[in-house]
């Protein structure tokens with residue numbers, strides 16, 4: 001039964017059960033049990049009369065959509081740390097608060113980054129396929145030899161929370177950590193990592209190049225032909241941030257020629273409609289955007305959305321306000 005005293009919350013995707021339960025207990029929540037991704041027109045129609053929206057990075061809120069959102073809407077909580085799908089300037093201009101979910105997915109995303117790094121370097125996809133397809137005829141000295149990871153130079157583009165968590169893990173593999181970031185970290189956060197004041201200088205020393213920077217217009221298709229040419233021959237590329245940082249034509253050509261030994265990718269431009277050529281590239285270890293996909297992390301992300309909404313509707317500042 002609708003309860004007029006509770007804020008009306010439009011939830012755009014299906015949520016983990018514990019998060020759904022809490023949303024229903026505190027809000028007059030309309031859910032999306034089918035979990036279908038709504039078009040912009042459907043989002044606008046279903047948002048009608050809502051005080052709040054809980055969305056994911058699968059729903060896009062460019063200025064043209066934000067301008068048409070109902071007058072009643074006061075806050076948009078995204079179930080993601082990334083917020084490139086929301087035009088923050090447009091939201092700010094119309095007085096709409098926006099929150100995201102930092103911190104709680106740092107460790108899970110760093111874990112999947114190491115999985116992609118190792119999966120690519122050690123040819124996990126090829127090994128799995130050989131076994132599953134019944135093509136394994138037995139052990140040999142040269143079979144599926146990959147890139148040795150221990151002791152290599154790891155270049156991290158974007159040394160925020162996730163980049164730093166990747167560095168912590170990579171130190172366990174005795175890797176030398178290099179990084180490029182908008183600004184240099186303080187010594188205690190750097191923990192011995194070597195700062196590069198340009199991405200180009202970082203690329204030149206990256207035996208393994210790991211993208212952990214948020215998507216922004218200035219890094220769209222960052223990894224292109226020219227930048228791939230700066231990497232050491234036989235480098236490994238890892239991306240668990242956003243697909244738009246890679247120009248697929250350039251990476252695919254480099255994987256096919258062997259200029260890049262392997263890539264470990266959890267994110268893709270235009271996902272889930274990935275460039276179909278990736279499906280046939282043996283030296284690509286591919287995952288379907290699973291960085292934050294642990295039960296604990298997804299619950300924590302959902303609870304963080306609700307914490308932000310609860311704070312807002314109680315008249316407090318949402319802890320993760322972007323605007």
Ligand code: DGY
Nearest residue numbers: 057079080081082292
């Ligand atoms: C995030 O939190 O940004 C994840 O990539 C899911 O969108």
